[in-house]
Amino acid sequence: MTKVVTDVVCPFCGTLCDDLAITVSDDGKQIIDCQNACAIGAEKFLHTSAGHGRITRPRKRQPDGSYKEITYDEAIEYTAQMLAKAKKTLWYGWASTSCEAMAVGHKVAEKAGTMVDNCATVCHGSSLLAIQDVGVPSCTLGEVKNRADRVVFWGCNPAHAHPRHMSRYSIFPRGFFTTKGHKGRKIIVVDCRYTDTAKCADEFIQIDQSYDYEVLDAFRTVARGHDIPDVVGGVPKEKIIKAVETLKEGRFGVIFFGMGLTHTLGRNHNIDIAINLTRDLNDFTKFSIVAMRGHWNVTGSGQVLSWQYGFPYCVDLTRRTHARYQPGDTSSVDLLRRKEVDACICIASDIGAHFPIEATRHMAQIPSVCIDPHINLTTEISDVHIPVALVGVEVAGCAYRMDNVPMACRKVVDPPEGMLTDEELLEKVYVRLCEIMGDS
Amino acid sequence: MKTVTITMKNVPDLYLEGDMITPDQFAGKTNEEIAALRTYEGRETYCLGDNFEISGDAVGATPAETKIIVKGDCTKVKYIGMNMTAGEVVVEGSCDMYTGGWMKGGKLHVKGNVDSFSGLGMEGGEFTVDGNAGNFIGASYRGDWRGMQGGVLRVKGNVGSDIGTFMNGGTLIVEGNADVHIGTHAEGGTIIIKGNANRRIGGQMVKGTIYVYGDITYMMPGFQYTKDVELEVDGDKAVFAEYIGDLGERHSKSKGQVVYGKIYRKK
Ligand code: SF4
Numbered sequence: 219m220t221k222v223v224t225d226v227v228c229p230f231c232g233t234l235c236d237d238l239a240i241t242v243s244d245d246g247k248q249i250i251d252c253q254n255a256c257a258i259g260a261e262k263f264l265h266t267s268a269g270h271g272r273i274t275r276p277r278k279r280q281p282d283g284s285y286k287e288i289t290y291d292e293a294i295e296y297t298a299q300m301l302a303k304a305k306k307t308l309w310y311g312w313a314s315t316s317c318e319a320m321a322v323g324h325k326v327a328e329k330a331g332t333m334v335d336n337c338a339t340v341c342h343g344s345s346l347l348a349i350q351d352v353g354v355p356s357c358t359l360g361e362v363k364n365r366a367d368r369v370v371f372w373g374c375n376p377a378h379a380h381p382r383h384m385s386r387y388s389i390f391p392r393g394f395f396t397t398k399g400h401k402g403r404k405i406i407v408v409d410c411r412y413t414d415t416a417k418c419a420d421e422f423i424q425i426d427q428s429y430d431y432e433v434l435d436a437f438r439t440v441a442r443g444h445d446i447p448d449v450v451g452g453v454p455k456e457k458i459i460k461a462v463e464t465l466k467e468g469r470f471g472v473i474f475f476g477m478g479l480t481h482t483l484g485r486n487h488n489i490d491i492a493i494n495l496t497r498d499l500n501d502f503t504k505f506s507i508v509a510m511r512g513h514w515n516v517t518g519s520g521q522v523l524s525w526q527y528g529f530p531y532c533v534d535l536t537r538r539t540h541a542r543y544q545p546g547d548t549s550s551v552d553l554l555r556r557k558e559v560d561a562c563i564c565i566a567s568d569i570g571a572h573f574p575i576e577a578t579r580h581m582a583q584i585p586s587v588c589i590d591p592h593i594n595l596t597t598e599i600s601d602v603h604i605p606v607a608l609v610g611v612e613v614a615g616c617a618y619r620m621d622n623v624p625m626a627c628r629k630v631v632d633p634p635e636g637m638l639t640d641e642e643l644l645e646k647v648y649v650r651l652c653e654i655m656g657d658s
Numbered sequence: 659m660k661t662v663t664i665t666m667k668n669v670p671d672l673y674l675e676g677d678m679i680t681p682d683q684f685a686g687k688t689n690e691e692i693a694a695l696r697t698y699e700g701r702e703t704y705c706l707g708d709n710f711e712i713s714g715d716a717v718g719a720t721p722a723e724t725k726i727i728v729k730g731d732c733t734k735v736k737y738i739g740m741n742m743t744a745g746e747v748v749v750e751g752s753c754d755m756y757t758g759g760w761m762k763g764g765k766l767h768v769k770g771n772v773d774s775f776s777g778l779g780m781e782g783g784e785f786t787v788d789g790n791a792g793n794f795i796g797a798s799y800r801g802d803w804r805g806m807q808g809g810v811l812r813v814k815g816n817v818g819s820d821i822g823t824f825m826n827g828g829t830l831i832v833e834g835n836a837d838v839h840i841g842t843h844a845e846g847g848t849i850i851i852k853g854n855a856n857r858r859i860g861g862q863m864v865k866g867t868i869y870v871y872g873d874i875t876y877m878m879p880g881f882q883y884t885k886d887v888e889l890e891v892d893g894d895k896a897v898f899a900e901y902i903g904d905l906g907e908r909h910s911k912s913k914g915q916v917v918y919g920k921i922y923r924k925k
Binding site for chain 2: 305306431439441487543545547557
């Protein structure tokens with residue numbers, strides 16, 4: 219008899235849908251079906267049983283470029299020796315593992331005096347900078363579902379990146395005060411191209427690429443009752459005035475924003491002016507702003523780092539006595555690009571797929587370890603690849619949703635025989651590192 | 659004033675944190691004591707003498723009487739002149755990030771280029787860069803609402819983006835061109851760009867003054883033209899078009915009048 223595990227949290231995107239039903243085989247080893255998830259979420263569960271090139275033991279790169287299987291003990295030895303020897307190790311990733319594993323990893327990082335950075339550095343790090351500069355009036359997705367009647371998507375495309383966001387929270391659901399669902403909401407999409415999300419919008423505002431800051435400034439200027447030029451960033455004045463009126467007339471509004479703001483010209487300033495627009499709109503009605511965080515637990519990494527060191531990413535632990543922070547200096551891409559680190563560990567993320575080529579190239583030239591359940595672009599340029607069990611599918615753990623709500627991810631099947639989890643692996647690295655480094 | 663010269667002999671593998679290269683740290687010390695000052699490279703600690711040759715007469719008894727000349731390749735040295743309060747530092751070549759960060763007094767002269775975050779949160783003194791400078795010059799530390807607060811920071815070449823963010827005092831002069839985001843969130847102080855300025859000048863500016871001699875690629879929609887005025891700026895007399903803003907931002911009142919940030923564009 220198969221059994222169905224309910225209320226499973228999907229460990230794929232920052233929406234962290236918590237209503238999945240997974241059918242597993244008798245012996246608890248195979249996933250047979252996945253219900254309620256979107257296509258990408260379902261794939262995360264189903265591929266584990268399909269045996270898609272999953273490797274179950276660490277591998278070490280040989281002089282001829284090929285990889286040879288090694289034992290976990292050998293991989294742990296290599297990692298600990300590398301950490302003990304390097305003057306400055308970059309430890310990047312964390313976004314696809316549990317908060318519990320992060321806490322163990324940070325213990326190792328503190329001992330070795332490394333840099334600790336997560337995917338926010340190439341994603342919503344600029345949002346975090348803006349929040350540090352001007353604060354943030356935010357809310358949970360539950361509030362959006364139950365209250366929001368004005369929803370703005372600025373520079374984000376949930377139809378592709380967070381497929382169930384619109385149906386669970388932001389556009390379609392009926393909630394306590396939003397009994398009419400989609401009909402009761404006014405949706406405004408601002409983007410430089412007509413996206414699939416824009417197809418659901420009541421108002422689509424197409425702006426010239428990288429003119430977000432100027433257009434947001436125009437929104438603020440209009441909200442304060444001043445005049446603006448006839449066209450700003452390709453948008454006619456009348457359209458901006460009408461949009462501001464629509465937002466002011468709502469009872470509860472929310473702005474969702476994504477990479478279109480965080481990684482176009484100006485970066486953090488685009489977010490800080492969007493936050494300030496949200497603040498301005500609170501003079502007229504209730505307004506909130508929420509970042510569309512990408513990786514399922516990138517928010518959790520920010521939470522754990524902030525809780526432990528006071529900074530959400532780009533944390534410099536080299537002084538050991540205190541943490542330091544300055545994106546631009548302590549950020550992964552800059553550290554690699556400037557050749558400022560002499561070793562690198564990539565965990566639960568993919569440098570090879572996400573970083574600029576000059577940064578990736580330096581990573582390939584220094585001693586490196588990649589800890590990831592799968593083969594990815596980074597494992598193929600790392601000296602050692604250590605596969606681990608898949609968190610959220612084969613291991614339980616805590617993760618934070620994009621609105622900073624913690625969720626308990628469940629274990630639905632066993633990992634392949636003899637595979638270590640992130641936590642177990644990192645604990646073993648810690649023990650070995652302490653033996654090598656002593657009390658230093 | 660007594661002069662001590664430090665010359666780079668071993669360029670660090672990674673980057674060296676040289677925040678002790680200030681008259682404040684050197685004053686009253688023998689050359690041996692200066693050589694023993696602690697530096698950092700990654701997590702490892704070293705002595706200044708491991709990387710630099712120290713020569714010259716013994717330094718002055720106080721920072722104000724101390725002059726430091728830095729020679730050799732210092733492109734991998736951060737924090738030179740950080741927190742200095744008096745005296746003089748001359749860097750013969752280029753150096754890295756945070757040069758003159760949180761500087762409070764004295765003179766700092768870099769004959770080459772400096773990288774980002776130089777003059778961060780500067781409070782006083784004179785800081786001159788003969789070459790180019792990176793991003794966040796005279797800006798604030800992340801999350802701090804106090805950017806440059808005093809002193810004069812002059813860059814003779816070009817600068818990158820985000821200069822004078824959250825600036826609320828002092829004068830920042832760029833003789834070349836500047837990239838995007840100039841004086842964002844400024845609450846005071848003066849920025850003079852003698853070359854061209856890219857976009858986003860004075861965004862969310864509350865107070866303060868920005869002069870631009872060259873072109874502005876795109877004006878912020880929150881700024882409004884008021885009148886033409888004749889002014890003398892850094893020794894140059896000219897007619898400027900005055901704009902007030904950022905009208906999208908909050909503004910306080912002084913003697914019943916709303917106080918705006920101002921952009922002066924040379925005609
Ligand atoms: S929207 Fe995101 S969290 Fe929800 S099922 Fe799809 S991938 Fe998983």
